[in-house]
Amino acid sequence: MKDTPASRPWWGARIYRFYRDGFREMTVGRTLWKIIFIKVFILFAVLKFFFFPDFLATKFSTDTQRADYVIEQLTQAAQGSTQPVKGE
Numbered sequence: 001m002k003d004t005p006a007s008r009p010w011w012g013a014r015i016y017r018f019y020r021d022g023f024r025e026m027t028v029g030r031t032l033w034k035i036i037f038i039k040v041f042i043l044f045a046v047l048k049f050f051f052f053p054d055f056l057a058t059k060f061s062t063d064t065q066r067a068d069y070v071i072e073q074l075t076q077a078a079q080g081s082t083q084p085v086k087g088e
Contacts, residue, residue: 008014023029056066 026033056069060066060069
């Protein structure tokens, strides 16, 4: 019996089944994935508080002051730009 392209399942389905069956049969891999997820959580959730403090909240007390500061910083950067705008 020949294995024709029409009789084989779509390649995406074969890839999906490959990974699905692989994750089902995993023993040590599950522990490794748990360790990976814990590390990612630590990187993004915990270290964020140490390395990325809320600058605007510490400098300004109201949302209006924060918005004015952000607009001022953005427009200063745009005014100091020396590169021509496309079409000029």
